[in-house]
Amino acid sequence: MLKIFLKISVSVIVYTVVFILANVLLPFSQRFRELGSSENPMGSLFMLISNAWICFTIYYIIKHTTMRGIKLFLNILFVLFFVQCFMTQIETLFFREAFPILTKSDVICIIFAGFFPLLATIPLLMKFFQNKIVITEKEKLNEKSIVLKIGIIGIIYLFIYMLFGYFVAWQFEELRVFYSGSSEKLSFCGQILNNLQTNSIIFSFQILRGILFGIFIIPLISMVNQNKITFIISVCLVYLCTAIVLIIPNVLFPDTVRLAHFIEMTSSMLLFGIIVGNILWEKKI
Numbered sequence: 001m002l003k004i005f006l007k008i009s010v011s012v013i014v015y016t017v018v019f020i021l022a023n024v025l026l027p028f029s030q031r032f033r034e035l036g037s038s039e040n041p042m043g044s045l046f047m048l049i050s051n052a053w054i055c056f057t058i059y060y061i062i063k064h065t066t067m068r069g070i071k072l073f074l075n076i077l078f079v080l081f082f083v084q085c086f087m088t089q090i091e092t093l094f095f096r097e098a099f100p101i102l103t104k105s106d107v108i109c110i111i112f113a114g115f116f117p118l119l120a121t122i123p124l125l126m127k128f129f130q131n132k133i134v135i136t137e138k139e140k141l142n143e144k145s146i147v148l149k150i151g152i153i154g155i156i157y158l159f160i161y162m163l164f165g166y167f168v169a170w171q172f173e174e175l176r177v178f179y180s181g182s183s184e185k186l187s188f189c190g191q192i193l194n195n196l197q198t199n200s201i202i203f204s205f206q207i208l209r210g211i212l213f214g215i216f217i218i219p220l221i222s223m224v225n226q227n228k229i230t231f232i233i234s235v236c237l238v239y240l241c242t243a244i245v246l247i248i249p250n251v252l253f254p255d256t257v258r259l260a261h262f263i264e265m266t267s268s269m270l271l272f273g274i275i276v277g278n279i280l281w282e283k284k285i
Contacts, residue, residue, distance in 0.1 A: 004059075007128040011055045011121050016048060018117040026109040035101055035251045046248045051117075053244045054084065057237040058122055062129045064230050065223040072130070075219040076122050082216040084241040085114035087209065092252075094205055098179055099252055141221065142282070149279050150214040156275055157210025158203060164268035166191055172260040178253075213239070214276060221280055232277030239273040240266065 061076055089111045096102060166188050169175055173183045186194060195202055217235055224234045243265030246258055253261065 004129075008052070008055055008059055008125075011059075011125050011128070012048060012052045014124055015051045015055055015117040015121040018120045019047075019051065019113065022113045022116040026113055027105065028109050029103050029106050031101055032103070032106050032251075043249045050245045050248055053237075054080070054118075054241055055121060055125065057234075057241060058125045059129055060237055061220070061223060061234055062125055063131070064226070064234065066131060066226075067223050068130055072223070073122055073126060075223055077118055079216060079219050079238055080118055080122075080241065081115055083213065083238050084245075085111045085118075087212060087216070088242050088245070091209065094202075095179070102252070141218075145282075146218065146280075150211055153214035153276055153279060154207045154209075154211035157213060157272060158206045160268050160272050160275075161206045161210075162192065164264050164271075168267060169260045169264040172256060174254060174256040175260045178257045213272070214280070217276060217280065221282070228277075228281050231281050232274060235277040235280070236270055236273030239269040239276075243269050 058076060058080070061079075062072070065072065067075065089107050092099065092102070092110075093104070093107055096104075096107075170185065170191065173185075176185060177183050217238065220231065220234050220238070224231045243262065246253075246262040246265060249255065250258065
C-alpha cells in the first residue's frame with residue numbers, strides 16, 4: 001500500500017510540474033496572465049488535490065484493465081483529454097459573455113494546459129501499475145445499440161443539467177447575478193420558459209454535450225470490461241474530473257460562484273456517471 005501511495009504521489013508531482021510549465025509556456029493573452037498573477041495561498045494545495053484525483057483515476061483504470069501498451073495509453077488519453085479538458089471548455093465558450101477577459105485563444109490554451117500533463121503522466125502510471133498478465137479478449141461493440149444508448153444519454157444529460165443547474169447552482173444569489181446580472185429567482189418552470197424565450201439554443205447544446213460525454217467514455221467499455229461495478233466506478237471517476245477541478249480558486253469565478261458550481265457538478269456528474277455506467281454496460285456471455 002505504501003509503495004502504491006508513493007508511486008501515485010510521484011505521478012501527482014510530475015503532473016503538477018508539467019501543468020505549471022504548460023501554463024507558463026502556452027501563449028495566454030497578457031490580460032489573462034495579469035489577472036491570474038495574484039495567487040490564492042490555498043490554491044497550490046487544492047491544485048494538488050485535483051491533480052491527485054486525476055492521477056488516481058488513471059491508476060484505477062490501469063489496474064482494472066487487461067489492455068496494455070500504446071493502445072492503453074491512447075485510450076486513456078482520449079477519454080481523459082476529451083472529458084476533462086475539452087468538454088469543460090466548450091461550455092466556457094458557450095457562456096463566454098460571462099467571461100469577458102477570456103479570448104478564444106485563451107480557452108484553447110486552457111484545454112491544452114490539461115493535455116500535456118496527461119501526456120507525461122499516463123506513461124509513468126502505466127510503467128508503475130500496468131498489468132503484466134494479458135487476457136486477449138476482444139470486445140465487439142453493438143454499433144446500433146451504442147448509437148441508441150448515446151442518444152438516450154444525451155437526453156438524460158439535458159434533464160440532469162437543468163435540474164441540478166436550477167435546484168443546486170441557481171439557488172446561490174451570487175451565481176444568478178454573475179450570469180444574468182439580476183438576483184431575481186424565477187420558479188423552475190419560469191426559468192425553463194425564460195431560457196426558451198431568451199436562449200433556446202442551450203437545450204440543443206446540452207443534448208449535444210450529453211451525447212459527447214457518452215461518446216468520449218466509450219473506450220472504457222473495452223478497457224474496463226470484467227465487472228459492472230468497476231466499470232461504473234471508472235465512469236464516475238472520469239466524469240468527476242470535470243467537477244473536482246472547481247475546488248481550485250481561479251480568476252474566472254468568484255469563490256461563491258465556484259463553490260456553487262462545485263456542489264452542482266460533483267452531485268450531478270456522480271449521478272450522471274452512475275446512470276451512464278448502467279446504460280453502457282453490457283453483460284458478458
